[in-house]
Amino acid sequence: MNDKEKKKKPKYNEFQTVGWMISLAWKKDRSVLWVALLIPMIAVALNLAQLFVAPAILGKVETAAPLEELLGTILFFTAALFLLLGLQAFVGARFQIGPIEVRMEVIDLLNQKSCVTSYPNRLSTKFDEAESLAFEATMSNWAASEHIWKTLSAILENVAGFVIYLALLSNLEPVLLLVVLATSTAGFFISRWTSEWSNRHKEERKKVNNEVNYVNRTAKNLELAKDIRIFGLGDWLIELYDKAMALGDRFLIRKAKVLFLGNLADVAFTFARNGIAYFYLIRMALAGGLSAAEFLLYFSAFSGFTAWITGILKQLITLHTESMEISNVREFLDWPEPFRFEGGIPIPEAETYELKLENVSYRYPEAKEDTIKNISLTLHPGEKVAVVGLNGAGKTTLVKLFCGLLDPTQGRVLLNGTDVREFDRQEYYTLFSAVFQDFSVLDMSVAENVAQDYENIDFDRVRDCIEKAGLAEKIQSLPKGLETPVGRKVYKDGILFSGGETQRLMLARALYKNGPVLLLDEPTAALDPIAENDIYMKYSDMTQGRTSVFISHRLASTRFCDRILFLGNGTVLEEGTHDQLLAKGGEYAKLFEVQSRYYREGKDF
Numbered sequence: 001m002n003d004k005e006k007k008k009k010p011k012y013n014e015f016q017t018v019g020w021m022i023s024l025a026w027k028k029d030r031s032v033l034w035v036a037l038l039i040p041m042i043a044v045a046l047n048l049a050q051l052f053v054a055p056a057i058l059g060k061v062e063t064a065a066p067l068e069e070l071l072g073t074i075l076f077f078t079a080a081l082f083l084l085l086g087l088q089a090f091v092g093a094r095f096q097i098g099p100i101e102v103r104m105e106v107i108d109l110l111n112q113k114s115c116v117t118s119y120p121n122r123l124s125t126k127f128d129e130a131e132s133l134a135f136e137a138t139m140s141n142w143a144a145s146e147h148i149w150k151t152l153s154a155i156l157e158n159v160a161g162f163v164i165y166l167a168l169l170s171n172l173e174p175v176l177l178l179v180v181l182a183t184s185t186a187g188f189f190i191s192r193w194t195s196e197w198s199n200r201h202k203e204e205r206k207k208v209n210n211e212v213n214y215v216n217r218t219a220k221n222l223e224l225a226k227d228i229r230i231f232g233l234g235d236w237l238i239e240l241y242d243k244a245m246a247l248g249d250r251f252l253i254r255k256a257k258v259l260f261l262g263n264l265a266d267v268a269f270t271f272a273r274n275g276i277a278y279f280y281l282i283r284m285a286l287a288g289g290l291s292a293a294e295f296l297l298y299f300s301a302f303s304g305f306t307a308w309i310t311g312i313l314k315q316l317i318t319l320h321t322e323s324m325e326i327s328n329v330r331e332f333l334d335w336p337e338p339f340r341f342e343g344g345i346p347i348p349e350a351e352t353y354e355l356k357l358e359n360v361s362y363r364y365p366e367a368k369e370d371t372i373k374n375i376s377l378t379l380h381p382g383e384k385v386a387v388v389g390l391n392g393a394g395k396t397t398l399v400k401l402f403c404g405l406l407d408p409t410q411g412r413v414l415l416n417g418t419d420v421r422e423f424d425r426q427e428y429y430t431l432f433s434a435v436f437q438d439f440s441v442l443d444m445s446v447a448e449n450v451a452q453d454y455e456n457i458d459f460d461r462v463r464d465c466i467e468k469a470g471l472a473e474k475i476q477s478l479p480k481g482l483e484t485p486v487g488r489k490v491y492k493d494g495i496l497f498s499g500g501e502t503q504r505l506m507l508a509r510a511l512y513k514n515g516p517v518l519l520l521d522e523p524t525a526a527l528d529p530i531a532e533n534d535i536y537m538k539y540s541d542m543t544q545g546r547t548s549v550f551i552s553h554r555l556a557s558t559r560f561c562d563r564i565l566f567l568g569n570g571t572v573l574e575e576g577t578h579d580q581l582l583a584k585g586g587e588y589a590k591l592f593e594v595q596s597r598y599y600r601e602g603k604d605f
Helices: 014-028 031-062 067-095 097-116 125-136 144-168 174-200 202-220 222-230 234-286 292-333 395-402 425-429 446-451 459-468 472-476 499-513 529-542 578-584 587-597
Strands: 355-362 372-379 384-389 410-415 432-435 517-521 547-552 563-568 571-576
Touching: 014 031, 014 097, 014 144, 014 292, 031 067, 031 097, 031 144, 031 292, 067 097, 097 125, 097 144, 097 292, 125 292, 144 292, 174 234, 174 292, 202 222, 202 234, 222 234, 234 292, 355 395, 372 395, 372 410, 372 571, 384 395, 395 517, 395 547, 432 499, 446 459, 446 499, 459 472, 459 499, 499 517, 563 578, 563 587, 571 578, 571 587, 578 587
Parallel strands: 384 547, 384 563, 432 517, 517 547
Antiparallel strands: 355 372, 355 410, 563 571
């Protein structure tokens, strides 16, 4: 096995993960701990009552005890079993709630980490893998973060039962106990081997499942429905599904063969163990050393003793597996944060802010060269700056550096002369209103999408922002107006906006936040020329009193800006107003000439 195939050693061992889960339960719901201790006590007591009931009654029959005494014994065990079974059912029902609450607490911690983690972490494939592994420990009632309480209860139950049964059988031949111990252990490890076969091949099974799930998601994806039909991809998807299912069938056949061999070996050990126990106990009974009641008691105890041994070994393995999964949770929560989220200096109180890049370069993780190369520039308070250039020039990366989503690999980003890394990053984010190329429309009402809140919404302000974004007429046409839900993943009557309408909604959201710096990354890319011109006409009002950065591929849209930065190959190639750059006759002018041809009536191409 090479290094890549070796499993990564978990950071936290069983004692550490159990201790962490106990601390969570102590804070969230302490009843989990008490119930986890009570359940094994009830289970062992119930097992002992079931073990002794038949021998006790048979003993009374053998000794010709009075009928009243026999009935009394039957009544005693009946009452004990009834009470213990009822108590077990009651505690078991109560046990279901607490572990779920603790698992929900783990999910809350993971969600918080996912939502507030530093943006560069979201660019890391290793972070994504760690996140996926962490959430796997919380995905169901059988996931490690909830099931571990049942595992711990089962370990306590099996250990207690083992000790009691060992004491009960201690006056028998020690060799017999060793035989039971040896055959039980051997049978367990064979069962473990068959189980580990599945674990060793889980990546193979996972690959098949991923392919099947991908085809299912793709076939039902509304966004892909048009492509599937126009390009005739339906038969191809069905073919992919059939191939994946065939691979899955072959895997299950191999698995069934392994399980059959394992079960066959386990049956052989069980037969040998019970045969030896029968032989020994029958010989003692024939020799007069055991009564029928004692024979029944000891033989039942032998079977129970085997179950306790197997149970201890099995639950310890389960605990080890669940501990590794919970270690994944803790390792994800421990993932280092490159940004400062607490303890930073306060953002200076000012009416306007100056942003400055000082010899800034940035290289994405695992990239071979810098995307931004040694740029120095200043955004003056209240200035309207356009950033233009071809695809891959570094425009979006530049904006992300300004707003603190990325930190430069070299150089500094300064806010009013202070390195932004000195501030609390969450507080720094409050300075920016932004519209990015990737939309984050949520399945909630129009008003909630604009306000990014579900309480204390200023509806007058929402209407004003929607009006400025040019979406008022559309919203007024909706039956529920601002209360209309967006999207249909949650609401069946949700509205599906077009690409241009979605961009307007995102612009309204940015305006509602009212940050002193407005960042617009291709905010009109999905709009038609008339709608785009309408936005340009309102741009001055939108940016009144704010510093703004406007990214666009369409050079005609930059006329209203105070300054234009023409980027290429990660650096500022040209800088100036629209007229200045045209007069210079450089790359900006050449690109403007190419684009403007398409708007000249009667031009031959």
